[in-house]
Amino acid sequence: MVRLTRAQQQARTRAAVLAAAVAEFTEHGFAAAKVDRIAARAELTRGAVYSNFPSKRSLYLAVLLDTVQREASGTPAPGRAEPLDLPDGTEAFARAWLERLPLAGDSPDAGKVRSRSLTGVFEDEPGRAAMAGLAGLDALLVALALESCRTPRPGRRVRLAELVLTLLHGAGHLAETAPGFGDPFDVARACRRLADHAVEDVWDPPHLPYVAAPTLCRDAWTPPGDLTDVLTGRPVGFDGDGIIAVLGTGRLGAAEEAVRAARPGDTVTVALVTDDPAETGALARLRVTDLAGCLRRAFGPDTRLPVRLVLDERAVLATAVGAGTAAGTEAAVRVQDGTVTARATGRGAAYAAATAPSPAERRTGTDRA
The missing domain is CATH 1.10.357.10 (Tetracycline Repressor, domain 2)
Structure with a gap:
C-alpha cells in the first residue's frame, strides 16, 4: 500500500x-x-x-x-497582432463575459454555479462594501484595457466600462431570474454601441488638491519575492522605479489615483489586502481571476495594462511597505534606484506617493505637483 x-x-x-x-x-x-x-x-x-x-x-x-x-x-486566449479598435474591443469583452451565462438545459441552481452568481451570498454590510470596492476595481481594469484600443478620441474610459459592466451584470441577473429573456448577442452588440457614444469622462477627483504631502525619505528597500501579477499570471519583479500601493477592499478606488498620477516609465503595483482571507480574500481572488480571464480572451494574453495587481494574501508586500490589512488600508511608497524615496498613508496615499518629487527634483527645488 x-x-x-x-x-x-x-x-x-x-x-x-x-x-x-x-x-x-x-x-x-x-x-x-x-x-x-x-x-x-x-x-x-x-x-x-x-x-x-x-x-x-x-x-x-x-x-x-x-x-x-x-x-x-x-480556453487559450487568442493572440492579437495589433490593438483592437474601441467598438471591437468593447464587444469582444462583452462576448467573453457572456460566456458564463447558463445553458438552456441547466437547472436554476446549476445555472447559478455556472454564472458565478453571488446573489444572496454577501448580504452583510462588510460583504456588500467589499463587493462595491471590487466592482470599482473591475471597472478600472476594463477601462484601462479599453483605453489601449485604437480610437480617434483617446481618453479615460471608466464611465464606459461602468456602463458595460452594468449592462452585463443586468443580463446575468435576468438569466437567473427570467431564463430565456433577451439574447446575449444583442447584449454584446449593445455594448459595442455604447463605445460609439462619447461619454464625458474626466479625471478630476475633488479631494486631490487637499491630499497631504508624503514623507520623503531614503529607506532601504528589500522587495519580497514569489509574487504574481494576477492579471497576466507572470511573476512580479521590483527591479525598476515605480509606485507600490497597498489597498484594502474599502480603498480600491485609490488604484486609479496611482495609475493616473504615475510618471512616464513608472511601474504601478497595487497589492490588494484583507484581514479576512477565508471569505473577503476568496471573494477578491474570484472576482479578479474571473475578470482577468475575460480580459485575456478579449484582448489577447499580451495586453499590457499600466498596472500590476497582486493578491497579497500572506501580507508579504504589505509588511515590506509597512502597511496593515484592514478594509480601510491605503498606504503607498515610491521606489527609485532600489530605494524607498517617499511614503504615504491614509486617504490619498497612492496619489501622494505617485506625485512625490524625485531626489533630483528635491536637489533642484522643482516639484511635479
Whole structure:
C-alpha cells in the first residue's frame, strides 16, 4: 500500500470536499445547501470539511473559483497582432463575459454555479462594501484595457466600462431570474454601441488638491519575492522605479489615483489586502481571476495594462511597505534606484506617493505637483 504524505492527504481531502460541494450547490443552490450533506457526499466528517473551509460561504467561493480556473486552463486566449479598435474591443469583452451565462438545459441552481452568481451570498454590510470596492476595481481594469484600443478620441474610459459592466451584470441577473429573456448577442452588440457614444469622462477627483504631502525619505528597500501579477499570471519583479500601493477592499478606488498620477516609465503595483482571507480574500481572488480571464480572451494574453495587481494574501508586500490589512488600508511608497524615496498613508496615499518629487527634483527645488 502506498502511504500518502500529509500534504497529499490534505490535497485529496480538499479535492473530495470540492467535488461534493459542486454536486450539493448545483443541486440545492447556496442558501439551501448543507455542510452535513457535503460531508456525507465526500464520505468525510463535518470536521474534515471545516478543517479545509471555515464556512459554507468560503466553500462556495472555492467552488466558483475552481470553475473559473478550469475554464481558463481549457480556453487559450487568442493572440492579437495589433490593438483592437474601441467598438471591437468593447464587444469582444462583452462576448467573453457572456460566456458564463447558463445553458438552456441547466437547472436554476446549476445555472447559478455556472454564472458565478453571488446573489444572496454577501448580504452583510462588510460583504456588500467589499463587493462595491471590487466592482470599482473591475471597472478600472476594463477601462484601462479599453483605453489601449485604437480610437480617434483617446481618453479615460471608466464611465464606459461602468456602463458595460452594468449592462452585463443586468443580463446575468435576468438569466437567473427570467431564463430565456433577451439574447446575449444583442447584449454584446449593445455594448459595442455604447463605445460609439462619447461619454464625458474626466479625471478630476475633488479631494486631490487637499491630499497631504508624503514623507520623503531614503529607506532601504528589500522587495519580497514569489509574487504574481494576477492579471497576466507572470511573476512580479521590483527591479525598476515605480509606485507600490497597498489597498484594502474599502480603498480600491485609490488604484486609479496611482495609475493616473504615475510618471512616464513608472511601474504601478497595487497589492490588494484583507484581514479576512477565508471569505473577503476568496471573494477578491474570484472576482479578479474571473475578470482577468475575460480580459485575456478579449484582448489577447499580451495586453499590457499600466498596472500590476497582486493578491497579497500572506501580507508579504504589505509588511515590506509597512502597511496593515484592514478594509480601510491605503498606504503607498515610491521606489527609485532600489530605494524607498517617499511614503504615504491614509486617504490619498497612492496619489501622494505617485506625485512625490524625485531626489533630483528635491536637489533642484522643482516639484511635479
